[in-house]
Amino acid sequence: MPAVTDALARLAAAADAGAVPEAADLEAVLASDDAELMDVVAAAARFRFRHFGNRVKLNYLVNLKSGLCPEDCNYCSQRLGSKAEVLKYTWLSPEEAASQAAAGVAGGASRVCLVASGRGPTDMDVERVGKTIAAVKNASPGVEVCACLGLLGEGQAGRLAELGADAYNHNLNTSEDAYAEICSTHTFADRVDTVNAARGAGMSPCSGLIAGMGESDADLVAVALGLRGLGADSIPVNFLLPFDGTPLEGTWELHPRRCLRILAMVRLANPAAEVRLAAGREVHLRQLQGLALQIVNSIFLGDYLTSEGQAAKDDLALIADAGMVPSGLAEAPGAVREAVRVRRRGAGTDRAPNA
Numbered sequence: 001m002p003a004v005t006d007a008l009a010r011l012a013a014a015a016d017a018g019a020v021p022e023a024a025d026l027e028a029v030l031a032s033d034d035a036e037l038m039d040v041v042a043a044a045a046r047f048r049f050r051h052f053g054n055r056v057k058l059n060y061l062v063n064l065k066s067g068l069c070p071e072d073c074n075y076c077s078q079r080l081g082s083k084a085e086v087l088k089y090t091w092l093s094p095e096e097a098a099s100q101a102a103a104g105v106a107g108g109a110s111r112v113c114l115v116a117s118g119r120g121p122t123d124m125d126v127e128r129v130g131k132t133i134a135a136v137k138n139a140s141p142g143v144e145v146c147a148c149l150g151l152l153g154e155g156q157a158g159r160l161a162e163l164g165a166d167a168y169n170h171n172l173n174t175s176e177d178a179y180a181e182i183c184s185t186h187t188f189a190d191r192v193d194t195v196n197a198a199r200g201a202g203m204s205p206c207s208g209l210i211a212g213m214g215e216s217d218a219d220l221v222a223v224a225l226g227l228r229g230l231g232a233d234s235i236p237v238n239f240l241l242p243f244d245g246t247p248l249e250g251t252w253e254l255h256p257r258r259c260l261r262i263l264a265m266v267r268l269a270n271p272a273a274e275v276r277l278a279a280g281r282e283v284h285l286r287q288l289q290g291l292a293l294q295i296v297n298s299i300f301l302g303d304y305l306t307s308e309g310q311a312a313k314d315d316l317a318l319i320a321d322a323g324m325v326p327s328g329l330a331e332a333p334g335a336v337r338e339a340v341r342v343r344r345r346g347a348g349t350d351r352a353p354n355a
């Protein structure tokens with residue numbers, strides 16, 4: 001394993017030259033120790049600021065259809081046989097989806113992600129989503145819409161593009177070698193085909209990964225380089241939320257510094273891509289979310305598909321505290337000021353100390 005200082009120098013040179021980085025150098029980033037963490041963050045931050053300045057893209061999720069999926073993705077709370085007590089409902093009406101989306105846009109989101117559980121849409125579903133895209137754009141002019149409906153069949157990518165989808169999300173999630181460990185009902189190649197179909201139809205390809213599912217460092221590097229090879233414009237990086245009632249229940253492999261290294265590795269593998277901090281950021285990065293903004297240029301505002309995120313106002317405070325500006329707003333949200341509170345507990349009182 002190369003020393004991380006040398007690896008970071010080679011990764012920066014590769015990024016400057018637009019060259020594909022060496023997998024061994026990316027693995028060195030993941031294997032670096034805590035004393036080297038700020039060097040790793042700084043190396044990734046250079047490319048984040050070069051390509052995106054101080055802007056943070058805010059994305060807002062609307063789960064159009066939740067739960068009861070026939071596929072068996074191990075990490076998913078909506079999978080076949082999931083005992084996770086997530087919301088289950090069928091298609092939201094276009095009006096309801098547009099109303100939900102408008103709340104996110106008012107909070108600063110510039111992209112709305114319309115997601116539906118399932119293996120993939122029927123042609124009738126595609127038409128239904130087209131009506132929802134129209135309603136969202138009508139209610140929130142100028143917003144980008146990304147559709148995430150699963151595997152696409154013949155002609156469906158082109159039809160979604162005609163119906164106004166600006167982007168299509170379909171995550172690779174893990175490496176080709178590890179894919180059979182997380183799902184048996186479809187393949188890595190199926191996923192690649194859908195991302196390629198989306199790009200071929202003129203939609204911006206959005207595809208990312210999930211970390212913390214038992215994969216190796218080599219798997220993480222392989223999927224990061226695979227996403228580069230696919231030309232993913234935006235790359236959501238999810239940290240596993242191991243829902244009770246799913247096969248990965250109790251899988252807690254991540255800690256905040258590990259998450260930062262993973263984000264930095266993805267950035268250095270994809271210097272100019274929109275790297276999006278996605279599900280699990282509050283749970284796994286905790287107090288280091290602010291440092292992660294030095295690496296990523298995009299987050300989800302508010303809640304996720306089946307889990308709650310932190311309050312949207314805390315997301316905006318996180319961005320303001322980093323001196324950054326949401327791309328959907330003209331200026332930074334105002335700083336959050338906490339009132340100074342006089343101590344009334346612990347020493348000198350009869351109340352318990354704050355410890």
Ligand code: SF4
Pocket residue numbers: 069070071072073076077078079080116117118119150
């Ligand atoms: S296809 Fe999508 S909704 Fe269905 S189990 Fe897999 S990740 Fe979950």
